[in-house]
Amino acid sequence: MRRKTFIQQGSLLASGMLISPVLLNKKKNATSKKIMASFTPYVLSTWNVPRANEIAGAALDRGINALEAAVSGVAFEESNLLNTTVGNGGAPDRDGEVTLDACVMNHKGDCGAVLAVQNITHVAALAKDVMEKTPHVILAGEGAKKFALSQGYTPEDLLSPQSKKAWKKWLEKGNYQPEINVENHDTIGMLCSDQNGHLSGVCTTSGLAYKMKGRVGDSPIIGSGLFIDNNIGGAVATGLGEEVIKTVGSFLIVELMRQGKSPQEACEEAIGRIIEKQSGKPDFHVAYIATNKKGEIGSYSIHQGFSYSFYKKNINQNIISKSIY
Ligand code: GLY
Numbered sequence: 001m002r003r004k005t006f007i008q009q010g011s012l013l014a015s016g017m018l019i020s021p022v023l024l025n026k027k028k029n030a031t032s033k034k035i036m037a038s039f040t041p042y043v044l045s046t047w048n049v050p051r052a053n054e055i056a057g058a059a060l061d062r063g064i065n066a067l068e069a070a071v072s073g074v075a076f077e078e079s080n081l082l083n084t085t086v087g088n089g090g091a092p093d094r095d096g097e098v099t100l101d102a103c104v105m106n107h108k109g110d111c112g113a114v115l116a117v118q119n120i121t122h123v124a125a126l127a128k129d130v131m132e133k134t135p136h137v138i139l140a141g142e143g144a145k146k147f148a149l150s151q152g153y154t155p156e157d158l159l160s161p162q163s164k165k166a167w168k169k170w171l172e173k174g175n176y177q178p179e180i181n182v183e184n185h186d187t188i189g190m191l192c193s194d195q196n197g198h199l200s201g202v203c204t205t206s207g208l209a210y211k212m213k214g215r216v217g218d219s220p221i222i223g224s225g226l227f228i229d230n231n232i233g234g235a236v237a238t239g240l241g242e243e244v245i246k247t248v249g250s251f252l253i254v255e256l257m258r259q260g261k262s263p264q265e266a267c268e269e270a271i272g273r274i275i276e277k278q279s280g281k282p283d284f285h286v287a288y289i290a291t292n293k294k295g296e297i298g299s300y301s302i303h304q305g306f307s308y309s310f311y312k313k314n315i316n317q318n319i320i321s322k323s324i325y
Pocket of ligand 1: 205208218241
């Protein structure tokens with residue numbers, strides 16, 4: 001972690017954070033003097049992912065569009081063998097197979113997703129390829145892998161020695177209980193706003209550790225794990241996908257923002273929709289992050305321990321989220 005630029009701040013600072021999005025650049029050329037409007041780009045990601053955030057932020061600062069920047073940012077964690085919840089090295093299913101889910105959505109409302117893909121590390125890029133190079137929105141399993149190979153992706157064994165060892169240990173009991181992840185990472189959702197003020201997002205995950213074979217969570221489901229409406233804002237989810245799917249969480253947050261709620265208020269209401277169906281404190285975790293077209297950001301989680309990463313103007317911060325418990 002680059003501590004010089006990566007500042008951990010309390011939730012009080014985070015709440016109501018207002019980003020001034022518009023920067024007026026005066027550009028001169030030989031024949032005319034133009035005033036060009038451009039927006040200050042920013043990146044908002046689930047969990048403490050400084051390098052991924054920095055890669056995406058630097059790309060945006062160079063003028064790369066929001067979707068390309070987000071895909072390049074999460075690719076770092078997809079390759080990171082130490083991250084056991086995303087990409088290569090992700091925790092396997094009960095049969096010991098790593099299956100990955102991802103989706104992307106851009107400012108035009110175009111989207112792509114891949115579900116339960118084996119042997120391909122960069123599933124966010126693959127989801128983008130589904131969006132851009134096929135007539136479909138979703139490809140699953142073998143079909144997604146076949147498409148990846150046709151596009152030149154290199155097949156890899158995604159079960160790292162570390163994840164294999166943890167799975168073998170889990171097999172000794174084989175008790176399945178979703179864990180409340182309050183570690184540094186889980187599913188990575190990333191929202192980017194580029195120099196044109198366009199919003200795009202990405203969500204990528206290996207899903208729940210030791211899930212049943214074929215189980216797919218919220219992360220590749222447009223509207224659940226991720227939703228973008230470039231007129232309103234965007235949201236992404238992390239945590240127990242089943243609960244996010246039941247409430248179509250990310251779409252809900254964007255619609256609440258459309259009705260006038262701030263990103264913070266919308267995230268809190270979306271968590272509330274999950275909690276109201278539970279009897280007491282749930283033993284699972286869900287968290288959301290969101291941003292709107294004014295550049296305001298918000299986040300909320302069920303339990304303590306969730307944080308999000310925020311990059312703007314070369315400053316990368318990890319901010320502790322508010323939580324209901
Ligand atoms: N949010 C990731 C999953 O439930 O698969």
